[in-house]
Amino acid sequence: AIDRDKIEFPLLLRPWKKGDRFVPFGMNGTKLVSDFLTDIKMNVFEKRRQLVLCDAKARIVWVVGQRLDNRYRLTVQTRTILIIRCKH
Numbered sequence: 001a002i003d004r005d006k007i008e009f010p011l012l013l014r015p016w017k018k019g020d021r022f023v024p025f026g027m028n029g030t031k032l033v034s035d036f037l038t039d040i041k042m043n044v045f046e047k048r049r050q051l052v053l054c055d056a057k058a059r060i061v062w063v064v065g066q067r068l069d070n071r072y073r074l075t076v077q078t079r080t081i082l083i084i085r086c087k088h
Contacts, residue, residue, distance in 0.1 A: 002072040004082035008056040013064070016052045022060035023070040033063060040066065053084065 020033040037047050053062040062068050064086050074081065 001074055001081050001083050002061060002068060003074055003078045004080040005078075006072050007061065007082065008059075010056055011061070012054045012056075012058075013051055014054065015048075016050050016060075016063070020052060020060060022052075022063065022067075025068045025070050025073060027070055033060070036063065036067065051086075 016033045016037075018034065021030040022033060022036075023030050024036060033050075033052065034047075037050060042050070050066075051064040052060045053064055054060055059071070060069055061072050062084065
């Protein structure tokens, strides 16, 4: 679940790329997706299959199945919630 009003549509689902950055939920600073995947002990085969969901400004909203970007978290100011599910 993310704050729908903070999203620029359309959304794009794609494989992560070298140099991709996001703000992991609970953090303030950015982190490389590659470092995040290493930190959670993802092996090379899992890393190759990892997808990210990006908004129209190419900002990563979600490292699919792993972590949301903190900038899109729900807050007390959230008025509209967007629920995204991924089935695999």
